[in-house]
Amino acid sequence: MVRRRNVRHVELQQGNSMLDMPVPSAIILPGATAEEQTHMRYTAATCDPDDFASSKYSLRPYLMNRQTELFIVMTMYNEDEILFVKTMNAVIKSVAHLCGRTKSKTWGPEGWKKVVVCVVSDGRSKINQRTLKVLQLMGCYQDGIAKDKVAGKDVTAHIFEYTSTVVVSESGEVAQGSSVVxxxxxxxxxxxxxxxxELWKCFDRHKGVGGACGEICVDVGRGCSILLKSPLATSQNFEYKMSNILDNPLESVFGYISVLPGAYSAYRYKALLGKPLEMYFKGETMHGGGSDGAGLFESNMYLAEDCILCFEIVTSGRRMIFAWTSLANFYLAFFFLVSSATSNVDSDAFRFIGAGAGAKVFEVFLKLYIALLFVVFIWF
Known part of the structure; x- marks a missing residue:
């Protein structure tokens, strides 16, 4: 059976491909007439993020003249739909909480207009297809409209914009931005x-805070079942507790936290501008294999760019400090990643460990570490 595909010729806007596509009527709220709720906007960017504004690209918050107070970036590689839905639903509930603060000068019923949630995926070919279906169900993605080239230029980023009103259950840097956090x-x-x-409030109360983080908690399951089944999850939970009790509070007293957790942290947008972001993205040029003449010491520094970012913000001369708040708790699904990292290294966030002999070395040290935990437990 031969399928016919409709071909639509789209006129470029100032040499750029930007397209508004209607979303299925089933996901549109009754009475909703705003274009941001009835149409999804697709942009095929052919430039670097630094040249986004100068290349005449635009985003909906800029076109609607909205002030972005919170810019939430959700990064993913090939995580499944269960992990994605858990994180997305938690973000949606947090936005609903902001809208429910009727006595706040910043938030309230229209507070959602000040929040932008950006899902960043490392390539269309690497994203989990079931996760992509969830995004499609929310109206944030449509298949078949993304193009690899525009006017002979390679597309560097596919941008889908939509104001979603759909919550999916578990079963079922742009230059134009002027965000605060x-x-x-x-x-x-x-x-x-x-x-x-609570993270946003930390920035709102103290104008000198350049970065902040909360307390990491391991999702131990019902009745702490995960801790009983997995010694590695138990040790990781102990490490997080010690870090939250000793390391982060003490470093916060001196105004400098050596590294904010990449899984969940916040930065003031103004503190990132200039040299901090420049040094942060410098590590991207090192992936090609020494074209910039980076030595061993410098390459080792950029194994964790978060450390570089914290240091550059503090030394930027803007008198910015870092803060830790115990009220901004978050759960990290560490045990899911570890269990798959030791059994199936091709399908988890620790995929970089499974390269050649490195996986074997990691597995040996992992077993020695678990054995040491049992010895210490029995000794005491």
Whole structure:
């Protein structure tokens, strides 16, 4: 059976491909007439993020003249739909909490207009297809409209914009942005009900705070069943507790936290501008294999760009400090990642460990570490 495909010729806008596509009527709220709720906007970017505005690209918050107070970035690779839905639903509940704060000068019933949630995926070919279906169900993605080339230029990013009103259950840097706080959130991390608000409040109360983080908690399951089944999850939970009790509070007193957790942290947008972001993205040029002449010491520094970012913000001369708040709790699905990292290294976030002999070395040290935990437990 031969399928016929409709071909639509789209006129370029100032040399750029930007297209508004209607979404299925089933996901549109009754009475909703705004274009942001009835149409999804697709942009095929052919430039670097630094040249986004100068290349005449635009985003809906800019076109609608909205002030973005919170910019939440959800990063993912090939996480499944269960982890994605857990994280997305937690973000939606946090936004609903912001809208429910009727006495706040910043938030309220229209507070959702000040929040932008950006899902960043490392390539269309690597994303989990079931996760892609969830995004399609929410109206944030449509298949068949993305193009690899525009006017002979390679597309560097596919941008889908939509104001979604759909919540999916578990069963079923742009230059134009002027946000106040940017929150980094990995798929698989579940913020508690008010943690996003507590992080924002930390920046709102203290104008000198350049970065902040909360308390990491391991999702131990019902009745702490995960801790009883997995010694590795138990040890990781102990490490997080010690870090939350000793390391982060003490470093926060001195105004400098050596590294904010990449799974869930927040930065003031103004503190990121300039040299901090420049040094942060410098590591991207090192992936090609020494074209910039980077030595061993410098390459080792960029194995964890978060450390570089914290240091550059503190030394930027803007008198920015870092803070830790115990009220901004979040759960990290660490045990899911570890169990798959030791059994199936091709399908989890620790995929970089499974390269050649490195996986064997990691497995040996992992078993020695678990054995040491049992010895210490029996000794005491």
């Amino acid at each position: 940017c929150i980094l959130l990995d798929v698989g991390t579940k913020p508690t009900g008010t943690s996003i608000y």
